[in-house]
Amino acid sequence: MTLSSIMIKDVPKEDRPRERLVKLGADHLSNQELIAILLGSGSKNESVMELSNRLLIHFEGLKLLKDATIEELTAIRGIGNAKGVLVLAALELGKRLNTFRPNERYVIRSPEDGADFVMEEMRSLKQEHFVVLFLNTKNQIIHRQTIFIGSLNASIVHPREVYREAVKRSAASIICAHNHPSGDPSPSQEDIHVTRRLVESGKMIGIELLDHLVIGDRKFISLKEKGYL
Incomplete structure (x- = not known):
């Protein structure tokens, strides 16, 4: 039985994504685990890890997810506006961090x-x-x-x-x-x-x-x- 095929509540606490992030740091988590944290919960018949995995499969990993729209996200069963907005907000924050420049002027040397x-x-x-x-x-x-x-x-x-x-x-x-x-x-x-x-x-x-x-x-x-x- 894999982590994605059982409910999070049945997973030992130390192996749950949130606890693993706190203990090991975000860089030690898989894409599936990070998205599961954003989604927060699954449904009655599906764990959040399964939902996270389906989302990644739908968007071919992070390749297409970075350009996802709210309509594309909410078209996935189990993802409503609330979950979709959280994912989009995280994606946008990542883009802004990648392009962030400190206040001092950037010098071109090469x-x-x-x-x-x-x-x-x-x-x-x-x-x-x-x-x-x-x-x-x-x-x-x-x-x-x-x-x-x-x-x-x-x-x-x-x-x-x-x-x-x-x-x-x-x-x-x-x-x-x-x-x-x-x-x-x-x-x-x-x-x-x-x-x-x-x-x-x-x-x-x-x-x-x-x-x-x-x-x-x-x-x-x-x-x-x-x-x-």
């Missing part, structure tokens, strides 16, 4: 620093987003802005829009980043063409394009390192 700043937010986007980081003379980020959403091409990503904001912010330099929803950060010819246009425009007005980062799924490519700047 392509990795720039990628780390935008990775968690951009890697799972379903559309291409073109983001610009505006830096001061100390390479500290003073502003971040999404300039375009949609397929990257030279007719849409116009240097005028990018550098207008840079001038407005009195930026000394900029770093551009855009994501590939496929997860593969290999740059396209259009990516390279847009980058070169931005470099030339930046030289004309004295605001340097330090890098253009292509963001994939937990990986990135620096067009500067590839020699395109």
Whole structure:
């Protein structure tokens, strides 16, 4: 008999998810146990561990759960609005913690620093987003802005829009980043063409394009390192 096939009240107290978290720490619990804690209870005929397991199977583990909606959650038998809201709140808190930045300004010293700043937010986007980081003379980020959403091409990503904001912010330099929803950060010819246009425009007005980062799924490519700047 497994833990998921019996009721929690029948499990020895020291083996229950909440007690295990207190004793061992959250990092020692499985995804199933953590979700069981969020759900709180099962039903008359199903333990919370069984319900948690069904939820994970439905969303193929955490892969699809991170983008779940309240409608998708409550469509699962045993999960009503109250349980669904708790799960969504936990997911959103996790996303915010991943993108949290302390109050002091973030300094860019390498392509990795720039990628780390935008990775968690951009890697799972379903559309291409073109983001610009505006830096001061100390390479500290003073502003971040999404300039375009949609397929990257030279007719849409116009240097005028990018550098207008840079001038407005009195930026000394900029770093551009855009994501590939496929997860593969290999740059396209259009990516390279847009980058070169931005470099030339930046030289004309004295605001340097330090890098253009292509963001994939937990990986990135620096067009500067590839020699395109």
